[in-house]
Amino acid sequence: MRNNDDMDGFDGEASNTSMISGATSPYQPTTEPVLQRRGLGSIRCDTEYLKSNFGILKVFEVVLSMMAFICIETIMQCAPCGSLYFFEFVSCSAFVVTGILLLIFSLNLNSKLPQINWSLTDLVNTGVSMFFFFLASVVLAALNHRLGAEITAVVFGFLVTIVYAFNTFLAVKKWQLNSRRMNVGQSSEYTRARTESRGEVESRPEIQRLEA
Template sequence: MTEVYSPTTAPNPKASCCLVPSEHLEKTPLLLKIAQVLLSFVAFVLEESVFICTSCTPLYFFEFVSCTAFLFTLLLLILLSTSLYQRIGITCWPQLDFIYTGIIAVFLLISSIVFAADNTGSSLERGAVAFGFLAMVAFAADFLYVLKEHGHPFKRGAPPQEDMESAAPEGEKLNPPVNGTE
């Protein structure tokens, strides 16, 4: 006996918890974001393990930046890899991610340089600085990936810049004459 009716429903791929790749997070940026979270977390943990500092201001600045990079990137990763981003009400995720990634890359670079220049030279401090630089490289790679693959996210909605006055007028009419009349 053959089946007369076939199933009319298909599984909904959007019903799963994880939405990667999605419109806001492709596979390569996902891997870069995971690397950013892990590297900034290791930098933060190593920095937290430092017990003695001669000048603590660079240590505290590095702590603030690495912790911020870890926590906010983890939040961004969770939001963009699930359907939670739809409930937030933010519509400019590519621009937000682009600005955030660039700013964190700059702050990680600055804090890593400052902490590398002023520390006691312990292996924990050197390790924290190394992971700070590695996290900065991951953020910079994500920033450059977006520029290379998608261009500047703020120029997407802008019309192409063409000189409208130098454009030649249209040679043909849009509607051809009907029955030989114009």
């Protein structure tokens, strides 16, 4: 008969054997599918952004740009046509770019690409769109103002210019606030590093003698 010591040894060997076989088994459990499902599930509609000032302004910019583009597209005859083509290009470009940014922010996709400065990207888009919409509206109003569609396009152009101007103002304030926070964080990290290094020198008298 086996005594208790022999049984304990046998149990220990059996447990070790099971651990080794389990470690070397090709059928190991994995969490990769779960992580993939979490990554896909994290894409959701950010209702808080859509309710914010930036979200509301983005929606107005997209709608007004689209209306201006539709109005300019209904014009079949033009003389001269250069101002209409310029207004058409500006309204279409602003509609596409601002629509893409609205989609990115509303689905919270900007958090997936933290390498991009999204505040600065939004600031550049709104500033450039404001400038070119204002320029295109002025040129269209000065050269083509005979048809009702041209007048309507000019009205939408100036309206969306005002919205872009207000969005640019808010984007500048947000960018300055983020830059200020970043500078404060860097200075605090530098101060903490200096304090820790100074404390280490004070706690080690041999370093003080070398510095003296």
